Amino acid sequence: MRDAPGSIARVGISSGAHSDLEALRRFHYCSGRPSPPVLVLRARVGRELAGVLVVSMPTLNGWWRRDAFGPAFGSPGRASAGRLNAAVRLLSRVIVDPRYRGLGVGAALVRAYLARPLTRYTEAVAGMGAFCPLFTAAGMREVPLRTPARDARLARALRALGLSAHTLADPVLARVRLRGSATLRRSVRAWAASSRATRARAAGPLAPLLHSAISRQLAPPRVYVFDAERPSRAGGDAWNAHESGGSLAPGRSPPSRNRSGRCPERPTNCTPG
Numbered sequence: 599m600r601d602a603p604g605s606i607a608r609v610g611i612s613s614g615a616h617s618d619l620e621a622l623r624r625f626h627y628c629s630g631r632p633s634p635p636v637l638v639l640r641a642r643v644g645r646e647l648a649g650v651l652v653v654s655m656p657t658l659n660g661w662w663r664r665d666a667f668g669p670a671f672g673s674p675g676r677a678s679a680g681r682l683n684a685a686v687r688l689l690s691r692v693i694v695d696p697r698y699r700g701l702g703v704g705a706a707l708v709r710a711y712l713a714r715p716l717t718r719y720t721e722a723v724a725g726m727g728a729f730c731p732l733f734t735a736a737g738m739r740e741v742p743l744r745t746p747a748r749d750a751r752l753a754r755a756l757r758a759l760g761l762s763a764h765t766l767a768d769p770v771l772a773r774v775r776l777r778g779s780a781t782l783r784r785s786v787r788a789w790a791a792s793s794r795a796t797r798a799r800a801a802g803p804l805a806p807l808l809h810s811a812i813s814r815q816l817a818p819p820r821v822y823v824f825d826a827e828r829p830s831r832a833g834g835d836a837w838n839a840h841e842s843g844g845s846l847a848p849g850r851s852p853p854s855r856n857r858s859g860r861c862p863e864r865p866t867n868c869t870p871g
Contacts, residue, residue, distance in 0.1 A: 608643070609641050609642070609643055609648060609702075609703055609706055610641070610642045610643075611639055611640070611641050611642075611706060611707060611710040612639070612640060612642070613637075613638070613639065613640075614638035614639055614640030614650055615638060615640075616635065616638065618638055618640045618647060618650045619632075619635065619638055619650050619652055619691065619693075621647055621650075622647065622649070622650050622693040622694075622695060623691075623693065625693050625694070625695060625696060626691060626693045627725065632652050632654055632690035632691045633654035633655060633657070633688070633690050634654060634655075635652045635653060635654055635690070636653055636654060636655060636687065636716070637652075637653040637687075637711075637716060638650060638651070638652055638653070639651040639653075639707055639710060639711055641694075641703050641706060641707050643698065643703075646695075646698075647695065648694065648695050648697075648698040648703050649692070649693060649694040649695065649698065649703040649704060649706075649707055650691070650692075650693050650707070651689065651691065651692050651693075651707040651708065651710075651711055652689070652690045652691035652692075653687050653688065653689060653690070653711065653716065654687070654688045654690040655683060655687070655688065656682055656683070656686040656687065656688045656721065657688065658679055658682065659794060660721070660723075660821075661743075661744075661746060662721075662723075662741050662743055662821040663682075663686075663721070665741055665742070665743070666721065666741045666821065666823045667686070667719055667823070667825075671685075671686070684717070685717050685718050685719050686717055686718075686719040686720070686721060687715065687716050687717045687719075687720055687721075688720075688721055688722065688723075689708065689711070689720060689721070689722040689733075692704045692707060692708060692722075692732065702735075704730075704732040705732045705735040705736045706736075708722075708732060708733060708736035708737075708738070709736040709737060712736060712737055712738070712824050712826070715824070715826050717826075718825060718826050718827065719823065719824070719825055719826075720738070720823065720824040720826070721821065721822065721823045721824075722738065722821070722822045722823075723819050723820070723821050723822075724819060724820050724821075724822065725813065725814075725817055725819050725820075733822035734822065737824065738822035738823060738824045739822065739823055739824065740820060740821070740822050741821045741822070741823055743818070743819075743820070743821060745818070746793075747792070748788075748789050748792035748793060749789075749811075749814055749815065749818065751785075751788070751789070751792075752785055752786075752788075752789045752811055752815065753815060755781070755782070755785040756782075756785075756815075758781075759779060759781060759782060761775065761782070763812050763815035763816050764816070766808060766812045767812055767816060769805070769809070772805065772808050772809070772812070773805060776804050776805065776808060782808075783804055786804055786807050786808050786811055787800050787801070787804070787807070789807070789811045790807045790810075790811070796810065
C-alpha cells in the first residue's frame with residue numbers, strides 16, 4: 599500500500615508532456631484549454647502524477663505588462679511583439695491533483711521552473727490569486743493593477759440597477775434578473791464585446807457571459823511576475839534530462855545556479871505554498 603498523500607516527504611519534478619496536462623486538466627478552475635504549451639513540467643510523488651505546470655507564449659494584450667516590465671512592452675506594434683515573444687513566457691496553468699493540495703506541490707513546480715526559466719521575464723495571471731498565494735510563495739512579485747475599464751463600467755451599471763455581484767453569483771437569481779432587465783442584458787453584452795478574450799461570445803447565451811463577468815467582479819485576476827536578470831537558453835530543451843527531487847519541508851530555498859547558469863544536477867529543496 600502506498601503512503602497516504604498527507605505523509606509524503608519528497609516530490610520529483612521533471613520535464614513532462616501534453617498527456618500529463620490532459621490527465622489533470624479537469625481539476626483546474628478554468629474549463630478552457632491554455633495556450634499551446636512550449637514546456638510542461640510534472641510533479642510526481644513516487645509513481646503518482648501529483649501536479650503539472652504549463653508554460654506558454656505570452657498574450658499580446660496584457661494590460662499589466664507596462665507596469666510590470668516597463669515601457670518597452672507597453673506600446674503596440676510588431677517591434678513590441680517581437681520583444682515580448684523573445685523575453686517573456688507565461689505560466690498558463692498550475693494544476694495539482696486534489697489529493698496532494700496543501701502540501702506545496704504547486705509552489706514547488708513554480709519554483710523549479712523559475713530556477714531555470716526559458717526567458718528573463720516570467721508572468722502569471724491567476725483568477726484565484728487572492729485565495730491561493732502559490733506564486734508569491736514561489737518567489738514571484740504581485741503587480742498592483744488598475745481595474746480594467748470594462749469591469750469598472752459593469753460595476754457602475756450594476757450599482758445603477760441596485761444589484762450586487764454577490765446577488766448575481768446565484769445562478770437562479772441571475773437568470774431572473776437577466777429576464778427582467780434589458781439594461782442588464784445590454785451591459786453584459788457590452789462587457790463581453792470590450793475584450794478579445796470574450797468578444798467571440800458576446801452574441802451568445804447570456805447566462806455564461808454574466809457568470810464570467812461576475813466572477814471578475816468578485817475575484818479580479820491578479821498578475822505575478824518574475825525577473826531572472828540573466829535569461830537562460832530560450833530553447834524548449836532547457837529542462838530536458840533534468841529532474842529534481844525535493845522535500846516538502848518549510849523554510850527552504852530554490853536551488854542556486856552554478857556559474858554556467860544551469861541548475862546543479864542534485865536534489866533541490868521545495869517549500870510549501
